[in-house]
Amino acid sequence: MSTRNKVIIEKVNAAFARNDVETLLAHCTDDFEWTMVGSEGVRGKDAVRKWMASAPPEAPKFTVDTVVAEGDYVTCIGDMTMNEKGTVVPYSYCDVWRFRGDKIAELRAFVIKTEQVPA
Numbered sequence: 466m467s468t469r470n471k472v473i474i475e476k477v478n479a480a481f482a483r484n485d486v487e488t489l490l491a492h493c494t495d496d497f498e499w500t501m502v503g504s505e506g507v508r509g510k511d512a513v514r515k516w517m518a519s520a521p522p523e524a525p526k527f528t529v530d531t532v533v534a535e536g537d538y539v540t541c542i543g544d545m546t547m548n549e550k551g552t553v554v555p556y557s558y559c560d561v562w563r564f565r566g567d568k569i570a571e572l573r574a575f576v577i578k579t580e581q582v583p584a
Contacts, residue, residue, distance in 0.1 A: 467534035470564050474532070474539045477562075477569070484524035486517045494568045502575045523548050527558070537564045544579070555579045 473492050480488035490497070490510045499513055500506030507516045527545030534540075541560045546553050557579050563571040 467536065467539075469567070470537070470539050470562075471532060471534040473564075473567075473569070474534075474541065474562055478527075478529060478541065482524055482527065484522070486514060490514070492569050494565055494570045497569060497571070499572045500574065502573060521548065525556075538562065539564075 477489050477492050480486075490513060493510065493513075496509055497513065498506055498508045499516075507513050525545045525547045527543055529541045529543040531542040532539065539562045541558075541562070543558060545556050545558055547556065548554075555578070556576050558577075559575040561573045561575075562569055563573075
């Protein structure tokens with residue numbers, strides 16, 4: 466199961482890099498919950514669509530440095546940059562994805578601003 470889940474997350478990360486919300490959501494349960502730790506989460510595919518529609522149109526540029534898959538969880542650790550009003554802002558992140566069956570049921574994203582733009 467862990468290997469299959471890891472492959473799904475690779476597809477989801479590729480979709481996210483293209484700002485392809487529908488491909489991301491195709492791999493999620495209807496009650497999918499996405500929480501940016503420290504902020505209020507969103508639940509359900511329609512809520513995620515609305516939330517993503519309010520985000521900047523340019524997708525973050527990110528690298529995945531580490532992937533750990535165990536049981537119903539896949540954890541990705543990496544760096545990213547986001548264009549915020551014309552300024553490139555660096556972040557480090559840890560995404561914890563939880564599966565229910567063959568679909569993603571939850572994403573908890575831990576994101577912190579860093580000092581330097583990743584290489």
